[in-house]
Amino acid sequence: xxxxxxxxxxxxxxxxxxxxxxxxxxxxxxxxxxxxxxxxxxxxxxxxxxxxxxxxxxxxxxxxxxxxxxxxxxxxxxxxxxxxxxxxxxxxxxxxxxxxxxxxxxxxxxxxxxxxxxxxxxxxxxxxxxxxxxxxxxxxxxxxxxxxxxxxxxxxxxxxxxxxxxxxxxxxxxxxxxxxxxxxxxxxxxxxxxxxxxxxxxxxxxxxxxxxxxxxxxxxxxxxxxxxxxxxxxxxxxxxxxxxxxxxxxxxxxxxxxxxxxxxxxxxxxxxxxxxxxxxxxxxxxxxxxxxxxxxxxxxxxxxxxxxxxxxxxxxxxxxxxxxxxxxxxxxxxxxxxxxxxxxxxxxxxxxxxxxxxxxxxxxxxx
Numbered sequence: 469x470x471x472x473x474x475x476x477x478x479x480x481x482x483x484x485x486x487x488x489x490x491x492x493x494x495x496x497x498x499x500x501x502x503x504x505x506x507x508x509x510x511x512x513x514x515x516x517x518x519x520x521x522x523x524x525x526x527x528x529x530x531x532x533x534x535x536x537x538x539x540x541x542x543x544x545x546x547x548x549x550x551x552x553x554x555x556x557x558x559x560x561x562x563x564x565x566x567x568x569x570x571x572x573x574x575x576x577x578x579x580x581x582x583x584x585x586x587x588x589x590x591x592x593x594x595x596x597x598x599x600x601x602x603x604x605x606x607x608x609x610x611x612x613x614x615x616x617x618x619x620x621x622x623x624x625x626x627x628x629x630x631x632x633x634x635x636x637x638x639x640x641x642x643x644x645x646x647x648x649x650x651x652x653x654x655x656x657x658x659x660x661x662x663x664x665x666x667x668x669x670x671x672x673x674x675x676x677x678x679x680x681x682x683x684x685x686x687x688x689x690x691x692x693x694x695x696x697x698x699x700x701x702x703x704x705x706x707x708x709x710x711x712x713x714x715x716x717x718x719x720x721x722x723x724x725x726x727x728x729x730x731x732x733x734x735x736x737x738x739x740x741x742x743x744x745x746x747x748x749x750x751x752x753x754x755x756x757x758x759x760x761x762x763x764x765x766x767x768x769x770x771x772x773x774x775x776x777x778x779x780x781x782x783x784x785x786x787x788x789x790x791x792x793x794x795x796x797x798x799x800x801x802x803x804x805x806x807x808x809x810x811x812x813x814x815x816x817x818x819x820x821x822x823x824x825x826x827x828x829x830x831x832x833x834x835x
Contacts, residue, residue: 499834506834508797518830520793521777525822528773528815530706530807532766536697536715538756540688541748546661547683551643554578557655559671561685567660570644573685574671575655584639585652591629591636598622598629664689667758690758693751695727697764698742706768707732713747714765717756725749725756729766773807774821777828778814781806782835791827791834792820799827799834 499508508514554576561573602622608614640647644659668686677684695715699707709732715725727749736743747764749756756762780790781804789801804818820826827834 501834504800505794506791506799508799514830514833517833519828520825521780521828523820523822523824523826524775525772526775527770528775529770530768530773530815531810532699532703532706532768534697534699534703534764534766536695536762536764538717538758538760538762539694539696540690540758541692541694544662544664544689544692546664546687548573548658548660548685548687549681549683550576550578550658550677550679551656552578552580553676553678554581554656555676556671556673559673561666561669561671563666563669565666567663567666567687569660569663571660573658573660575657576677577655581643581656582653584636584643585650585654588633588636588640588647588650589652591633595626595629595633598626602626660687662687662689688758690754690756691750691752692748693756693758694730695747695749695762695764697745697747697766698737698740699745699766700742701736704732704743704745707745707766708768711769712767713749714767715747715749715756716763716765717760719760720755723755724765773815774817775813775815776820776826778809778812780826780828780831781814781816782831790816790818790820791831793825793827 497509498514499506501507555578556574557577558575559573560571561567567573602619602625605614605619605622609616609619637647640650643656644661645656664687666685667688667690669684671684695713707729709729711729713727713729715727717725727747729745730748731746733744733746745766776790781788782790782801784801784803787803788806789803791799792802793799802819804816804820807815807817809815
């Protein structure tokens, strides 16, 4: 019994000694962090976890992608409204029809137009009488019968009559009427102010319309259209007048349309903090419809930029950064600003320069 107890005591002491003994060759830590600096002590352990690369410099065109809408160019868009109240007696157009400038659209009869005609013919008659009177006074003066005062009064009367005639004539020309070919009492022919397509038409023969009603027709030349985009103020520096754009619409997912930046607004929308950018696109095939939503790709002129693998970018609390090698097996985080990412690469700005050695993959092991 005593022998068994002795053996048990010796076995327990041996086990306790073996458990409390440290190994003679402990494995060294793979890396250590002092402040922001990372020291790699055991490269064998980390060589399969991190990869190194160099910062490169490439010609990169910055791209801004935003949403926009298709709108008509104002100078190529016309609302057709009656110049005064009247009744439509004839319509010449139909929806979708192409018209040229000055093409007749509809005839309208109005008492106001008839009054304008009368005023024109009265002014024309007064002018002719004033001319005859002045000629008669000149003959009397030549024969020593007339007086200088009467001659001057006739000349002044003609001057006033001519001005009244000019005003009456201009009043009719506003309605695109040729006074010399006009007949008293005829209806006014309303004509197209621009060439284009009739995209709206609510003209009904016999209807009475007033000068305060909504337009009865719309003519638009849609061979070219505006792309109206709202660009965030932080991105406006990449956009310049004359830059090329690419427009994509849902109706044509695989058919981008090219355009050109026409105008950049000088003011900013205080609510959205964005700036309106107008671009012009060809639309001869009429694929771009007014009011369509579009995705616009603005592309800046290529310029030398620093490029790193996208996986090298790490995100801190308030900024992005990359681990850069300051000497062999020593790395520090370098803050960077990511301009854009594309095809696995990131375009950056910061204190890095071309040729710097960086941790391209596995930098999160150091966090």
